[in-house]
Amino acid sequence: MSKLLEELKEYLNKRNQYEHVCTLLYWDMKTGTPKLGQAGHVEALTHFSSESFAMSTSEKLGELLDKLAEPGEFEELDDTWKFIVKHMKKDFDRNRRIPAELYTAFVQAQAESGNAWEEAKEASDFSLFAPHLQKMIDMTREITGYTDPGKEIYDALLDQYEEGMDSATIDRLFEDLKKELIPFVKAILAKQQPENKAFLQYFDPDAQKKVQDMLLDYMGFRQEAGSVGETEHPFTLSFSSKDVRVTNHYYENDPLSSIFSAIHEGGHAIFDQNVNPEYDNTVAGSCNYMGLHESQSRFYENILGRNKNFWIPIYDRLGELLPAFKEISLEDFYREINHVKNSFIRVNADEVTYCFHIILRYEMEKAIFRDQIPVEELPALWNQKMQEYLQITPANDGEGILQDMHWSDGSFGYFPSYLLGSIYDGMFLDTMREELGDVDQLLRDGKIGEITKWLNEKIHWYGSTRKPKEVISTVCGREVSAEPLIRYFKEKYAVIYGI
Amino acid sequence: MSKLLEELKEYLNKRNQYEHVCTLLYWDMKTGTPKLGQAGHVEALTHFSSESFAMSTSEKLGELLDKLAEPGEFEELDDTWKFIVKHMKKDFDRNRRIPAELYTAFVQAQAESGNAWEEAKEASDFSLFAPHLQKMIDMTREITGYTDPGKEIYDALLDQYEEGMDSATIDRLFEDLKKELIPFVKAILAKQQPENKAFLQYFDPDAQKKVQDMLLDYMGFRQEAGSVGETEHPFTLSFSSKDVRVTNHYYENDPLSSIFSAIHEGGHAIFDQNVNPEYDNTVAGSCNYMGLHESQSRFYENILGRNKNFWIPIYDRLGELLPAFKEISLEDFYREINHVKNSFIRVNADEVTYCFHIILRYEMEKAIFRDQIPVEELPALWNQKMQEYLQITPANDGEGILQDMHWSDGSFGYFPSYLLGSIYDGMFLDTMREELGDVDQLLRDGKIGEITKWLNEKIHWYGSTRKPKEVISTVCGREVSAEPLIRYFKEKYAVIYGI
Numbered sequence: 001m002s003k004l005l006e007e008l009k010e011y012l013n014k015r016n017q018y019e020h021v022c023t024l025l026y027w028d029m030k031t032g033t034p035k036l037g038q039a040g041h042v043e044a045l046t047h048f049s050s051e052s053f054a055m056s057t058s059e060k061l062g063e064l065l066d067k068l069a070e071p072g073e074f075e076e077l078d079d080t081w082k083f084i085v086k087h088m089k090k091d092f093d094r095n096r097r098i099p100a101e102l103y104t105a106f107v108q109a110q111a112e113s114g115n116a117w118e119e120a121k122e123a124s125d126f127s128l129f130a131p132h133l134q135k136m137i138d139m140t141r142e143i144t145g146y147t148d149p150g151k152e153i154y155d156a157l158l159d160q161y162e163e164g165m166d167s168a169t170i171d172r173l174f175e176d177l178k179k180e181l182i183p184f185v186k187a188i189l190a191k192q193q194p195e196n197k198a199f200l201q202y203f204d205p206d207a208q209k210k211v212q213d214m215l216l217d218y219m220g221f222r223q224e225a226g227s228v229g230e231t232e233h234p235f236t237l238s239f240s241s242k243d244v245r246v247t248n249h250y251y252e253n254d255p256l257s258s259i260f261s262a263i264h265e266g267g268h269a270i271f272d273q274n275v276n277p278e279y280d281n282t283v284a285g286s287c288n289y290m291g292l293h294e295s296q297s298r299f300y301e302n303i304l305g306r307n308k309n310f311w312i313p314i315y316d317r318l319g320e321l322l323p324a325f326k327e328i329s330l331e332d333f334y335r336e337i338n339h340v341k342n343s344f345i346r347v348n349a350d351e352v353t354y355c356f357h358i359i360l361r362y363e364m365e366k367a368i369f370r371d372q373i374p375v376e377e378l379p380a381l382w383n384q385k386m387q388e389y390l391q392i393t394p395a396n397d398g399e400g401i402l403q404d405m406h407w408s409d410g411s412f413g414y415f416p417s418y419l420l421g422s423i424y425d426g427m428f429l430d431t432m433r434e435e436l437g438d439v440d441q442l443l444r445d446g447k448i449g450e451i452t453k454w455l456n457e458k459i460h461w462y463g464s465t466r467k468p469k470e471v472i473s474t475v476c477g478r479e480v481s482a483e484p485l486i487r488y489f490k491e492k493y494a495v496i497y498g499i
Numbered sequence: 500m501s502k503l504l505e506e507l508k509e510y511l512n513k514r515n516q517y518e519h520v521c522t523l524l525y526w527d528m529k530t531g532t533p534k535l536g537q538a539g540h541v542e543a544l545t546h547f548s549s550e551s552f553a554m555s556t557s558e559k560l561g562e563l564l565d566k567l568a569e570p571g572e573f574e575e576l577d578d579t580w581k582f583i584v585k586h587m588k589k590d591f592d593r594n595r596r597i598p599a600e601l602y603t604a605f606v607q608a609q610a611e612s613g614n615a616w617e618e619a620k621e622a623s624d625f626s627l628f629a630p631h632l633q634k635m636i637d638m639t640r641e642i643t644g645y646t647d648p649g650k651e652i653y654d655a656l657l658d659q660y661e662e663g664m665d666s667a668t669i670d671r672l673f674e675d676l677k678k679e680l681i682p683f684v685k686a687i688l689a690k691q692q693p694e695n696k697a698f699l700q701y702f703d704p705d706a707q708k709k710v711q712d713m714l715l716d717y718m719g720f721r722q723e724a725g726s727v728g729e730t731e732h733p734f735t736l737s738f739s740s741k742d743v744r745v746t747n748h749y750y751e752n753d754p755l756s757s758i759f760s761a762i763h764e765g766g767h768a769i770f771d772q773n774v775n776p777e778y779d780n781t782v783a784g785s786c787n788y789m790g791l792h793e794s795q796s797r798f799y800e801n802i803l804g805r806n807k808n809f810w811i812p813i814y815d816r817l818g819e820l821l822p823a824f825k826e827i828s829l830e831d832f833y834r835e836i837n838h839v840k841n842s843f844i845r846v847n848a849d850e851v852t853y854c855f856h857i858i859l860r861y862e863m864e865k866a867i868f869r870d871q872i873p874v875e876e877l878p879a880l881w882n883q884k885m886q887e888y889l890q891i892t893p894a895n896d897g898e899g900i901l902q903d904m905h906w907s908d909g910s911f912g913y914f915p916s917y918l919l920g921s922i923y924d925g926m927f928l929d930t931m932r933e934e935l936g937d938v939d940q941l942l943r944d945g946k947i948g949e950i951t952k953w954l955n956e957k958i959h960w961y962g963s964t965r966k967p968k969e970v971i972s973t974v975c976g977r978e979v980s981a982e983p984l985i986r987y988f989k990e991k992y993a994v995i996y997g998i
Contacts, residue, residue, distance in 0.1 A: 017546040020539065021520040028523055032531075035723040037742025040519065047516045206705040224534040243536025 002076055008064045008085075011055070016281045018052035020239060027237055027245060031229035057095060065089040080284055083465050087283045094147040102146075106139050110409045117408035124398035126379050129408070134375045136410040137368060154369040157413030162291040162420060164467045167366065169480060170416055173423055174359050176482040181355055182389070184490060188340045188352070191497045196336050198328050205250035210321045212248055212262040218314055219266050219300060220452040221246075225273050234261040236268035236297075240280035244272045255322060256337060257348075260301055267300030268293060270452060274460035284465050290414060292468045294421030295428065296455065302351045303425050303488070304451065308334040309443035338496055342390040344399040351422070352489055356389035358419035361404075365412055424468070426485030427476045428455075501575055507563045507584075510554070515780045517551035519738060526736055526744060530728035556594060564588040579783055582964050586782045593646040601645075605638050609908045616907035623897035625878050628907070633874045635909040636867060653868040656912030661790040661919060663966045666865065668979060669915055672922055673858050675981040680854055681888070683989060687839045687851070690996045695835050697827050704749035709820045711747055711761040717813055718765045718799060719951040720745075724772050733760040735767035735796075739779035743771045754821060755836060756847075759800055766799030767792060769951060773959035783964050789913060791967045793920030794927065795954065801850045802924050802987070803950065807833040808942035837995055841889040843898040850921070851988055855888035857918035860903075864911055923967070925984030926975045927954075 025045045033041050055061065067073060068085045077085060113132035120129035141153060148156035155166045212228065231247040238244045246265035250258045271293060272286050279285040287293050304310050311318070311330060319326040325333070340350045346357040364381060367373045373381065382401040383393050394400030406414050432454060433439055442450055458475045472480050493499070524544045532540050554560065566572060567584045576584060612631035619628035640652060647655035654665045711727065730746040737743045745764035749757045770792060771785050778784035786792050803809050810817070810829060818825040824832070839849045845856040863880060866872045872880065881900040882892050893899030905913050931953055932938055941949055957974045971979050992998075 014546075017543050020543045021524070021547070024523055024527060024540075024543075025520070028527065032526075032726050032728070032744075034726050034742055037724065037726075037738060040738050040742055041523075044516050044519045044523075047513075048520070225536065227531050227533050227536075229531070239536060239539050243533055243539055245531075 002068075002073060004064060004068055004073060005077065005081060008068060011061060011064065012282070015052055015055040018048045018055065022049050022052060023237060023239055027229070030231045030235075031247060057092070062092055062096065065092055080278060080282075080465070083284050084282050087464070091283075097146040097149075098143055099146070102139070102143065106143060106410070109135050109139060113408045113410075114405070117402065117405060121398055121402040124396035124402065126397040126401060129402065130375045133378075133407060136407065137375070137412070140410050140412055141369070154366055154413065157365075157369070158416065159413075161411075161414050161417050162289050162468055164469045165291065165416075165420065170362065170420070173480065173482045174362060174416075174419070177355055177419075177423075177486065178359060180486045181352065181489065184493070185340065185342075185352060185356075187499050188493055188497050189342070191499060192341070193335060193339060196328075196332060198324070198332070199256065199336060200253060201324055202252055203255040203322055203324060205252060207322050208250040208255055208258045209248075211255070211259060211318060214314070214317055214321065215259065215262045216246075216266045216269075218448065219263065219270060220449060221266050221269055222273055226269055234265050236265045236272065238269075238272040238286045240285065241273055241275045241277045242280065244269045255324075260305060260337070263305040264297045264301040267297035270300070270455070271296040271460045274456040275463035276461050279463045279465070285463050287460075288464045289468045290417035291420030291424065292459070292471060294417050295424035296421075296459065298351075298418070298421045299425045299428060299455070302422065303429055304443065304448070306337050306351060307440065307443060309440045310448070312444050313446035335496065338493070340493065340497075342392050344386075344392065344394050345403055352493065353390065355419055355422070358415055360385040360389055361415040362419075365415065369412065420468075423480065423482050423485050424472060426483075426488050427472060427478075427481065428459075429488060430484045431476045501567075501572060503563065503567050503572060504576065504580060507567060510560060510563065511781070514551055514554040517547045517554065521548050521551060522736060522738055526728070529730045529734075530746060556591070561591055561595065564591055579777060579781075579964070582783050583781050586963070590782075596645040596648075597642055598645070601638070601642065605642060605909070608634050608638060612907045612909075613904070616901065616904060620897055620901040623895040623901065625896040625900060628901065629874045632877075632906060635906065636874070636911070639909050639911055640868070653865055653912065656864075656868070657915065658912075660910075660913050660916050661788050661967055663968045664790065664915075664919065669861065669919070672979065672981045673861060673915075673918070676854050676918075676922075676985065677858060679985045680851065680988065683992070684839065684841075684851060684855075686998050687992055687996050688841070690998060691840070692834060692838060695827075695831060697823070697831070698755065698835060699752060700823055701751055702754040702821055702823060704751060706821050707749040707754055707757045708747075710754070710758060710817060713813070713816055713820065714758065714761045715745070715765045715768075717947065718762065718769060719948060720765050720768050721772055725768055733764050735764045735771065737768075737771040737785045739784065740772055740774045740776045741779065743768045754823075759804060759836070762804040763796045763800040766796035769799070769954070770795040770959045773955040774962035775960050778962045778964070784962050786959075787963045788967045789916035790919030790923065791958070791970060793916050794923035795920075795958065797850075797917070797920045798924045798927060798954070801921065802928055803942065803947070805836050805850060806939065806942060808939045809947070811943050812945035834995065837992070839992065839996075841891050843885075843891065843893050844902055851992065852889060854918055854921070857914055859884040859888055860914040861918075864914065868911065919967075922979065922981050922984050923971060925982070925987050926971060926977070926980065927958075928987060929983045930975045 022045060025041050025048070029038060029041050029045075065085060065088055068077070069089050074082065074085065109132070113129075113136050116132040117129050120126060140157070144151075144153050144156050148159075151159075152167075158165050158167060158170070209228075216226075216228070217223070225242050226244045226246065229245060229247040230249065232249055234246070234248045236244065236246045246262075246269050248258050248261050248265065275285055275287070308330065311333065315325070315330050315333070338350065340352050342353055343349055346354065349357055360382070363385060364378065367381060368375075368378070379397055379401050386400070387393055404415075406412075429439065432451070436442060436450060436454055439451065442448065459471060462471070466474065469480065472478075521544060524540050524547070528537060528540050528544075564584060564587055567576070568588050573581065573584065608631070612628075612635050615631040616628050619625060639656070643650075643652050643655050647658075650658075651666075657664050657666060657669070708727075715725075715727070716722070724741050725743045725745065728744060728746040729748065731748055733745070733747045735743065735745045745761075745768050747757050747760050747764065774784055774786070807829065810832065814824070814829050814832070827835075837849065839851050841852055842848055845853065848856055859881070862884065863877065866880060867874075867877070878896055878900050885899070886892055903914075905911075928938065931950070935941060935949060935953055938950065941947065958970060961970070965973065968979065971977075
């Protein structure tokens with residue numbers, strides 16, 4: 001190994017220790033820290049994230065990366081380290097162009113904006129959040145001017161979350177979806193089903209946790225490399241492929257929420273657990289492409305989890321753990337988990353109308369960054385688009401434009417990832433059928449392990465070393481297209497709704 | 500504030516960040532880290548504990564402490580910082596006399612010895628552990644020669660865990676106990692009660708957790724400054740008075756284990772939560788005297804928790820959470836939790852015969868360090884003393900000399916703390932009765948809050964700033980004596996056993 005590479009590894013190893021404890025502090029703050037203990041954790045987090053940031057932006061690191069990227073040195077690296085050096089150098093060069101004061105001011109403004117958003121949401125009053133949102137937009141614009149000079153701003157933002165993706169591609173994909181899904185959802189809604197009251201009874205939260213364990217185990221989540229915590233908002237967090245944590249919430253009157261969050265986060269976690277362990281603790285490890293990552297959580301949640309065949313081998317076990325399900329037929333359960341209806345809240349939407357929630361946000365982000373629409377006009381635009389796509393109007397901003405936290409910390413360009421994930425899923429399902437045969441049959445036979453193995457080998461193993469478009473072309477042998485997702489929706493819901 | 504003091508505070512603040520994450524890494528390794536994630540945590544723990552150790556033994560810290568201890572500077576400090584500087588300087592001067600290689604070798608040997616002990620216990624084979632135990636004894640002797648030159652070694656060890664305590668005092672206390680308790684236990688055992696089969700049924704672990712929450716809440720454990728985890732061996736851990744964590748285990752067929760561990764650890768936690776918050780993150784904070792700390796956990800567990808009146812206000816709630824208790828009368832419950840019998844395992848012993856378990860270990864530690872008895876002879880000595888005090892002989896070393904981990908990491912001199920704690924409890928109970936009146940009546944009336952408040956104000960608030968003997972003389976106005984504990988045992992068990 002070259003002496004320079006050895007030096008870089010040593011340097012990164014020290015920085016990884018800081019990042020490791022930052023991850024742990026964050027995990028513990030969300031899952032185990034009592035109210036009065038939060039301040040102590042914040043103090044430690046501030047200390048170690050500053051140390052980590054200093055190491056990530058130091059002259060020393062810059063020099064190491066510059067030297068390793070030089071022709072003589074670079075060829076000596078193996079493929080993994082070629083990727084790591086190239087990727088880190090790109091990030092480093094982008095980030096070092098941001099003036100330090102601007103970055104510090106942005107971090108400060110993020111925190112203030114987050115607090116303002118919480119207050120505004122609580123009060124359903126957009127005006128409390130508007131000036132902060134404006135600041136987030138302005139600062140994002142300013143920072144992106146430094147990181148991506150000469151690049152169209154919204155494309156630059158999209159690229160941050162899904163490298164290689166641009167608005168031209170997304171426009172094409174989303175337009176295809178709109179064209180097909182708007183009339184299709186109308187047809188579904190014409191056949192509306194009544195609410196199933198059986199899901200409104202009491203479901204023991206402790207038993208819901210046991211259902212989660214059963215589901216994670218069934219999907220292939222390895223307990224020896226993972227654990228489970230409890231939080232209001234479910235998430236997945238990874239230290240490495242060897243330690244991947246998921247969280248969940250358990251509502252007494254809504255068992256489906258914890259069940260589908262368990263499957264969704266389980267999908268993220270199975271991705272992270274199965275990345276090539278050689279990539280652990282490097283940028284090649286845990287996948288940094290949000291759309292690709294979301295494609296895996298949503299493949300488990302929707303393509304598998306909302307398929308009747310997924311439940312056939314385990315529906316009795318569900319009834320043993322939560323006896324109320326003994327009184328609900330699998331058919332009724334299946335209809336409930338695929339109940340299409342126009343609703344206000346993205347995270348509660350069914351898989352079909354979910355598309356509209358994302359398209360709306362994508363169009364609004366374009367309006368913000370391309371058309372420079374004033375923030376004061378955003379709630380009206382939101383409501384107008386809700387009416388257009390979902391034919392409903394929020395009673396207030398809390399269930400409207402204030403529902404998501406993403407814009408409050410400046411995560412503009414993130415939302416499309418969710419729908420890109422589903423679009424990829426349609427394509428993966430097509431290819432999987434070609435290669436593994438009848439996926440429904442595999443599920444019915446309890447052979448979900450074969451599906452997980454396919455995803456592991458085709459996608460997860462490569463971590464971040466393949467960009468999303470590269471994954472799609474390698475795995476599916478074609479360009480990204482919404483057609484398979486649309487076809488999947490039409491085939492599935494035509495049967496359910498008899499259309 | 501003097502510039503020197505400011506410098507010390509800044510220095511300690513940085514070191515505290517390292518200690519904070521070491522505490523968190525330890526907590527997470529015990530409560531949440533999956534098997535394959537342990538190595539990543541160990542790596543981080545090694546990194547940060549080395550950093551913390553380096554800061555705790557640096558020339559820089561030595562200089563700061565030396566200067567602040569000088570006459571001109573020292574008088575300027577307030578009482579808290581006088582204590583902190585004095586205490587830290589004492590520790591620093593002791594520790595800097597240990598050769599660095601010796602300390603490193605000891606840490607290494609500790610780890611190896613711990614592993615060997617686990618294996619030996621698993622195999623019930625003392626010979627696997629013997630050479631490691633010998634090494635722990637030899638190294639402890641060598642280190643103590645540096646830290647406490649000229650001091651009799653076992654007294655030096657006792658002083659490490661219970662500052663100011665010595666074997667002359669402990670000899671006196673334990674001899675008094677032996678003289679009175681040996682015949683008293685004989686009298687109890689002559690009236691032996693049959694086993695109560697009602698406690699052998701299934702008790703839902705999830706419900707046991709809810710019982711723990713109820714008990715902690717009832718005792719005065721503040722959830723906003725604490726949380727609960729699950730581990731095989733229950734323990735308490737504190738970041739500061741604002742973040743105190745307890746753990747517990749839940750056995751399906753033994754609800755009393757989790758109930759009394761909850762109360763015991765709750766007692767430790769209530770101590771830590773109620774130390775003067777000004778002492779947070781300093782040596783004046785969380786109490787470092789093991790006997791005094793144990794006195795508080797054991798006061799809740801035994802003096803209060805094994806008192807029938809403790810249960811009167813909450814016995815119905817226990818039955819609501821664990822319905823099996825509805826079928827067990829409070830009287831039967833009370834007899835079961837005070838069932839005196841000779842048994843092998845210290846942690847499962849009743850509060851009376853527990854004394855013998857500690858006396859045995861104390862006498863063995865004296866035999867090791869004073870009489871230099873060879874390690875090969877220790878199992879025979881153990882068994883001989885078990886016969887002498889408890890009239891039983893372990894079937895193997897696993898339920899005999901290998902049962903506790905304390906000697907495997909060199910914690911010689913720790914065991915007496917447990918019994919010192921109970922001895923202090925007898926004295927605290929006497930004083931509490933003088934000052935608060937009828938303690939049984941307070942418990943019966945559900946006024947346990949008044950008892951907790953008394954302990955908070957008299958003991959907890961002072962953290963480490965008062966040594967155990969000082970606490971006893973201040974609170975009880977007399978010297979340490981085993982007489983109140985003996986009287987408590989006699990009064991209580993004479994009634995239960997009709998003698």
